Amino acid sequence: MTNSRISGFYNMTLEERRTHIADAAPLTPTELAPWTSGGLSPEAADHMIENVIGLYSLPLGIALNFMVNGRDVLVPMTLEEPSVVAGASFMAKLARGGGGFTATTSEPLMIGQMQVINVVNLHEAKLKIYEHKASLLEEADSIDPVLKKFGGGARDLEVRVIADSPIGGFLVVHLIYDVRDAMGANAVNTACERLSPKIEAITGGKVHLRILSNLAYRRIARARCTIPVKSLAFDNFSGESVRDGIIAAYAFAAVDPYRAATHNKGIMNGVDSVVIATGNDWRAIEAGAHAYAVKNGQYTSLSTWGKDADGNLVGTLEMPMAVGIVGGATKVHPAAQAAVKLMGVKTANELAEIIVSVGLAQNMAALRALATEGIQRGHMSLHARQVAIAAGATGDLVEKVASLMVAEKVVRIDRAEEILKGFES
Structure with a gap:
């Protein structure tokens, strides 16, 4: 049985992570191979779309700690944006204290x-x-x-x-x-x-x-989680203040379409990354989600946040989720096949339930950051690495350049280039 809690995973080498994933899933080396090579040959790609000249790769990370409907799940996420995998993993850890995520789906009607x-x-x-x-x-x-x-x-x-x-x-x-x-x-x-x-x-x-129609309003996925209020406390923030801050941030998105657009984008950070990893059509999911968000006449939040009688934080997410595990790129792309295998899903509804749970977790991660220390603090160190690499840093210099920029609170490519010249002189 899969165990989604792997201690110290972040600090492991790439090879150590692959070994732990293979043991935890379990997956064979052959099944893991597509994630090492990118999974798709130019010849296979040439049969998928027109005018192929090569391949374009994105990072694939594993979100940990997820428990969906009582089952541990290791979740593959494909995207370029820092903080998303870490944020979703940490929120999934907090959600475990309340029993994890409970998710349901309607019939797969299109x-x-x-x-x-x-x-x-x-x-x-x-x-x-x-x-x-x-x-x-x-x-x-x-x-x-x-x-x-x-x-x-x-x-x-x-x-x-x-x-x-x-x-x-x-x-x-x-x-x-x-x-x-x-x-x-x-x-x-x-x-x-x-x-x-x-x-x-x-x-x-x-x-x-x-x-x-991509407005799949008859094919809905729903997720719910309860976070014990005491587990929300960190640094100088009490659990109650974090909870109330998240609820207030949700209220903003509930009534203001400008805020709701960014709020829902955060949800889709989690949703799309799993949709992409499994070879599904993320443009269709995006179109359906945003159309659903305006179903009552004004664009609003796809999620809700409140508290229960015991003062615990309660979140829900409801959205169309037209994903499949047969046909299309899911069956053609070896990396997508590995993703489905890793999660152990047997039906499209199971996959939809995991995806909507990840969307809710990522939404909570963004709201928690916004309502407390601000989005930039946690995001800055990860963003700084990308800037360091863009400036030409390699190997150990990536962390060194990034650390200095974060300490200075100046994360710009021109500053990264200056720091890099100092190390190389």
Whole structure:
């Protein structure tokens, strides 16, 4: 069984970390190999996108301490931004004191949209579609026998009347499709293509666009955590002051879209990094998240923070989570396969539950920093290393240059270059 608590992991060498991950997961050296090499050959990449000339690498780190629904999970995170992996890991450690993260998901239902234009009578056409609903669903359900074998397929049909638009009125037909462990874009788009001629025959109109919607409001993931108030205390900050500071910071994001945009960006730091590591479509997840954040008419926080009757900090996060573990890059990219294997997920819903938990942890890390010592203190030393490397530092000089900049509180590339010249002279 995986143990997500590895003492001193940060101070280990790269090779020591790989060894500990292999032992804790457990993974074989062959399964770990893609993370050492980057996992993707130029030849494989050439079959994934167009006009390939090479590869572009990002760091892959492991978030520790996560317990999701009572199970320890080592979480792979792929991103370039410092502090995110460390912040999420520390918040996961605090969450363990309250039982870890509890996460749930709805059924993996995706929405396919068909835009029906050139309709003479919109409301009459809407009624006609509903009259043929059973046969349309039967047709859509027969398209993918493999998906149907695993319990997926067409579930419902909805019709919306758009009374006015830049081109006048039209209908929008929503096909609700259970995609099981896939992200679902190909299955849904294929089903919409197949239904289009029948929709045209029923309505007398023309089906123009036929495409999946990334506002996956029927495929929701939710996470919740309770942090014992005493565990929030550090330095000169009491647990109560940290708790209240986090709640006040959340309140800002709840009512102000300017703050909410940055607040939700912090959530997506955690979410996207796991989505990328597993070969899923992070642009789709981003689009769905931000559309969901404005579902009530104003852009707002995706998370909530408050306190329970005992004064403990309680956080929740709810957002669309259309991720898969079959098909797409998840099955093509060796590093993505290793990521899924590391987490031990067997279903797309399990993966979604882990991702939303990481998003909540990262949100708490950012709010805790903002509400206490400020975002720059913890971020500065990690950022300083990147600046030192950009200035040309290598080996031990990276830490030396970074440490001096942090001590001076001047983290700029021109200062890094000056310090580096001093060491080299």
